[in-house]
Amino acid sequence: MAETVLTNPGQSPARLEGWRGIAADWASDQRAFKNVSWGKAMMWIFLLSDTFIFSCFLLSYMTARMSTTVPWPNPSEVFALNIGGNHIPLILIAIMTFVLISSSGTMAMAVNFGYRRDRVRTAILMLVTAAFGATFVGMQAFEWTKLIMEGVRPWGNPWGAPQFGASFFMITGFHGTHVTIGVIFLIAIARKVLRGDFDVERRGFFTSRKGYYEIVEIMGLYWHFVDLVWVFIFAFFYLW
Amino acid sequence: MTNAAVHMEGQLHAPAQGAVATGAVHAKGQQHPIKLYLVVWGWLFVLSTCSYLVDYFGLHGYLRWSLILLFMVLKAGLIVAVFMHMAWERLALAYAILLPPIAVLVFVSIMVLESEYTHLLRVLFFAAPP
Numbered sequence: 160m161a162e163t164v165l166t167n168p169g170q171s172p173a174r175l176e177g178w179r180g181i182a183a184d185w186a187s188d189q190r191a192f193k194n195v196s197w198g199k200a201m202m203w204i205f206l207l208s209d210t211f212i213f214s215c216f217l218l219s220y221m222t223a224r225m226s227t228t229v230p231w232p233n234p235s236e237v238f239a240l241n242i243g244g245n246h247i248p249l250i251l252i253a254i255m256t257f258v259l260i261s262s263s264g265t266m267a268m269a270v271n272f273g274y275r276r277d278r279v280r281t282a283i284l285m286l287v288t289a290a291f292g293a294t295f296v297g298m299q300a301f302e303w304t305k306l307i308m309e310g311v312r313p314w315g316n317p318w319g320a321p322q323f324g325a326s327f328f329m330i331t332g333f334h335g336t337h338v339t340i341g342v343i344f345l346i347a348i349a350r351k352v353l354r355g356d357f358d359v360e361r362r363g364f365f366t367s368r369k370g371y372y373e374i375v376e377i378m379g380l381y382w383h384f385v386d387l388v389w390v391f392i393f394a395f396f397y398l399w
Numbered sequence: 400m401t402n403a404a405v406h407m408e409g410q411l412h413a414p415a416q417g418a419v420a421t422g423a424v425h426a427k428g429q430q431h432p433i434k435l436y437l438v439v440w441g442w443l444f445v446l447s448t449c450s451y452l453v454d455y456f457g458l459h460g461y462l463r464w465s466l467i468l469l470f471m472v473l474k475a476g477l478i479v480a481v482f483m484h485m486a487w488e489r490l491a492l493a494y495a496i497l498l499p500p501i502a503v504l505v506f507v508s509i510m511v512l513e514s515e516y517t518h519l520l521r522v523l524f525f526a527a528p529p
Binding site: 174177181182184185191192193194195200203204205207210211214218222224225226227228235248249253256257260261262266268269270271274275318376379380382383384386387389390393394397398399 | 429433453455459467471481482490500507514515521
């Protein structure tokens with residue numbers, strides 16, 4: 160099978176405007192996504208399925224919280240920290256949010272330098288992204304430890320509705336797992352970038368296929384998705 | 400946002416010229432100026448600070464909810480459109496990915512009705528006597 164080559168928008172087949180163009184692409188021969196490589200299309204489809212998974216978590220949390228007659232613990236107080244004698248509400252979560260957004264920024268720039276074939280800068284930015292991600296997971300571990308010490312369990316907590324613990328551990332745990340996998344994925348790709356695999360089109364260990372800098376963008380899609388999910392968790396779990 | 404939209408339009412034809420300018424045979428894929436990412440990054444910081452301040456100042460009721468949802472949607476939109484490059488993808492891909500999550504909103508409305516009903520039953524039959 161011929162290698163699928165990603166073309167830039169200037170070279171992609173002419174398309175009709177709006178819905179006519181969509182209908183023409185989807186009704187056309189062989190492939191619907193004309194200028195998108197299979198790797199990128201598959202990552203997007205995976206992210207769509209992951210969207211549904213996180214949606215189901217947030218929905219079950221919403222249902223539990225809306226149907227309980229016991230007051231829900233106030234996240235603003237539960238996640239407050241005492242820093243320098245000041246009681247600051249939700250500060251840990253705010254810092255975690257800024258860390259994750261910063262990691263998204265460095266990732267976006269890594270993708271950019273990747274397409275410019277700037278090997279060293281791409282790898283450094285990816286490793287910085289991984290460091291931000293690891294920091295995030297570390298802060299989450301701190302948060303979990305704090306809550307567990309205060310008596311939060313999946314079946315109960317000292318402040319109110321017992322479903323709080325189950326929702327919290329499930330949602331943040333699943334998100335933290337995604338971040339952890341992302342960090343591992345980042346380090347693996349950064350190593351390949353630094354080694355110059357995508358400059359010499361070295362074949363992959365498992366797949367025996369040539370690698371391209373596009374993998375940095377695909378990796379970036381995953382990472383930005385993790386940030387995206389956090390936007391929704393932050394709004395619905397912590398700010399509600 | 401208006402400036403960003405104009406900027407995105409301008410980018411559509413840039414890659415071909417960029418490839419010629421750098422002389423790189425392999426210059427393909429998404430190419431946008433670093434400044435665009437920095438601007439979006441800055442906006443994400445501002446929006447996150449805003450949503451944190453909603454909690455910090457303890458706003459309540461519809462004001463709190465509308466602000467939280469507004470900042471959330473803006474942040475999500477910026478991440479998907481610029482960081483994930485959806486603004487520059489072909490419509491066949493963009494719609495295939497962006498339309499299905501709308502089904503989630505239907506699910507949300509169903510579960511809101513369901514949990515209101517459960518809540519009503521619990522209040523009527525299981526609430527502890529005073």
